[in-house]
Amino acid sequence: MRRWIFQLVVTVSFVSLLSLLGFIAAGNLARQGIATGYGFLFGEARFEISESIIAYSAADSYGRALVVGFLNTLKVSLLAIVLATAIGTAVGIARLSSNKLLAGVAGAYVEALRNIPLLLQLSFWYGLLTITLPVPRAALNPIEGVFLSNRGVVLPTLEPHAAYGRVVIALMLGLAAVFLLNWLAACRQEKTGRRPRIAPAALLLLVGPALAAWYFSGAPTALDMPRLQGFNFIGGMRLSPEFSALLFGLTAYSATFIAETVRGGIQAVSSGQSEAGGSLGLRPGLIMRLIILPQALRTIIPPMTSQYLNMTKNSSLGVAIAYPDLVAIGNITMNQTGQAIEVVSIFMIVYLTMSLAISGFMNWYNHRMALVMR
Numbered sequence: 001m002r003r004w005i006f007q008l009v010v011t012v013s014f015v016s017l018l019s020l021l022g023f024i025a026a027g028n029l030a031r032q033g034i035a036t037g038y039g040f041l042f043g044e045a046r047f048e049i050s051e052s053i054i055a056y057s058a059a060d061s062y063g064r065a066l067v068v069g070f071l072n073t074l075k076v077s078l079l080a081i082v083l084a085t086a087i088g089t090a091v092g093i094a095r096l097s098s099n100k101l102l103a104g105v106a107g108a109y110v111e112a113l114r115n116i117p118l119l120l121q122l123s124f125w126y127g128l129l130t131i132t133l134p135v136p137r138a139a140l141n142p143i144e145g146v147f148l149s150n151r152g153v154v155l156p157t158l159e160p161h162a163a164y165g166r167v168v169i170a171l172m173l174g175l176a177a178v179f180l181l182n183w184l185a186a187c188r189q190e191k192t193g194r195r196p197r198i199a200p201a202a203l204l205l206l207v208g209p210a211l212a213a214w215y216f217s218g219a220p221t222a223l224d225m226p227r228l229q230g231f232n233f234i235g236g237m238r239l240s241p242e243f244s245a246l247l248f249g250l251t252a253y254s255a256t257f258i259a260e261t262v263r264g265g266i267q268a269v270s271s272g273q274s275e276a277g278g279s280l281g282l283r284p285g286l287i288m289r290l291i292i293l294p295q296a297l298r299t300i301i302p303p304m305t306s307q308y309l310n311m312t313k314n315s316s317l318g319v320a321i322a323y324p325d326l327v328a329i330g331n332i333t334m335n336q337t338g339q340a341i342e343v344v345s346i347f348m349i350v351y352l353t354m355s356l357a358i359s360g361f362m363n364w365y366n367h368r369m370a371l372v373m374r
Contacts, residue, residue, distance in 0.1 A: 025341060040337045041066070047332055049324045051240055062333050069329035070350055076243060076325070077312045077354070080250040084311065085304075087251065088258025093288065095263050106259070114256035119317055121253055126245035126321040136232050145225050145236070153239040154226040163217030170209040177205045242323040246315065254311045258304065265300035266292055297369050305362040309355050316351075326350060 029036055041063035048058050053071045056064060094106035113121070130150045134140065139149035145156035158164065181198050189195040214220075226236030269292050277287035319328040327347065334343045 029341075034338055036339070036342070038342055040333075040339050040342070043337070045333070046336070049329065050322075051243065051324060062337070065329050065333065066326065066346060069324060069326035072243075072323070073315050073318075073325040073327075073350075074354070076247055076250065076318065076323070077315045079247055080254065080311050080315070081308055083247075083251040084254040084258055084307075088255040089262050091255060091259035092262025092266070095259065096266060110256045110259050113252055114260075116253075118249060118253045118314055119320055122245055122249040122317060122321050125249045126241060129241040129245055136228060139228075139233075145223070147226060147228075147233060149233075150241065151232055151238070152241050153244060154233045155237045155239070156223045156225045157237045159220070159222040159224045161218070161220040161222075163214055163220050166213040166217050167210050170213040171206070174206040174209045178202045181205065240323075242318065242321050245321055246318040246323050250311060250314060254307055254314070257307050257310075261300055261303045261307065262296070264303075265296035268299045269295045294369075298366075301362060301366045301369060305359060305366075308358050308362065312354050312358060313351060 026036060042061050044058075045060055045062050045065045046058050047065070049056055049065065049068050051072065052068045053075060054064075054068060056068050091106045091109060094102050095110070097103045097106075129152075133148055133150045136147070136149045136151050139147040139154075141147055147154040181202055185196050185198050224235050226233045226238075266288075273291050273295065274287055277291045282290070315325060316327045318325045319331065322328070330343045330347055334340050337343075
């Protein structure tokens with residue numbers, strides 16, 4: 001009973017404190033004539049956004065502008081997580097290499113970049129892209145259709161075609177079939193102790209329907225090649241200097257911490273496991289892929305989750321280099337409407353939701369990788 005009473009008192013005290021703060025804030029805002037509520041989200045934004053995944057114009061609402069900022073944040077965060085994981089894993093393994101030069105280079109990369117503040121790195125990469133690269137008329141053209149200038153990187157893209165939508169649907173169906181095949185193989189292994197080889201069938205299920213959908217939809221291959229018009233490029237896909245600098249800086253910085261996490265996880269596995277693999281005649285690469293890494297994952301996943309959360313939250317530093325993420329667009333909205341409390345609460349809800357989603361997925365994956373006691 002005392003335990004429940006104590007929890008009730010703490011909960012009531014916390015809610016009362018929040019209510020009191022809300023009452024005081026509402027009174028102060030009313031005295032200053034500042035409107036409250038989220039009705040401003042439906043008002044006309046009246047400002048442009050330099051890059052957007054979805055269609056947007058200054059005539060759209062503040063709510064749509066914040067959605068654009070959220071999607072920009074999500075885009076750079078997810079790409080940074082994928083790239084930093086790949087680079088960090090490779091660097092972490094390289095630090096343990098018997099090749100002294102490779103291990104030394106990997107160690108220098110980790111020690112150099114992880115000890116420089118991320119904000120300083122973002123400023124450096126942004127300045128490097130905007131100052132050292134030429135103007136569009138003198139853009140570097142290392143590969144046909146690829147241009148590097150102080151306006152960003154311009155790449156050719158596939159011209160829009162209905163076939164690509166069908167290819168995506170076919171890939172999703174093929175992926176679902178692969179998951180089903182893997183589940184059936186796991187069930188067979190549980191019953192017989194032997195797992196059937198499913199790699200060729202899985203590859204056929206994943207690639208076959210997609211190729212068939214592409215071929216029977218006309219097999220389109222046309223590219224939208226960028227070209228210079230006036231003072232800038234049209235056509236193709238453009239990666240802005242702000243996005244490129246944020247993605248590169250966030251990836252390079254976070255990969256150093258992931259590399260140390262991977263290195264620590266591998267070193268936590270007993271050396272006897274490597275010796276046992278070697279005694280079976282396995283090559284070092286197979287020993288690492290089939291024996292060491294699967295066991296190290298149980299140690300790596302929990303701290304890796306923290307790094308993913310840090311990358312998501314550190315993406316907000318893009319405001320320092322004018323990347324139009326949620327924080328940057330929210331700041332503009334705040335300055336125009338004066339509704340600071342509402343905008344900051346949107347920041348908190350969005351970042352909390354993203355963090356909980358990442359944590360939930362990583363906890364599920366950690367549970368999948370945990371040892372099953374029989």
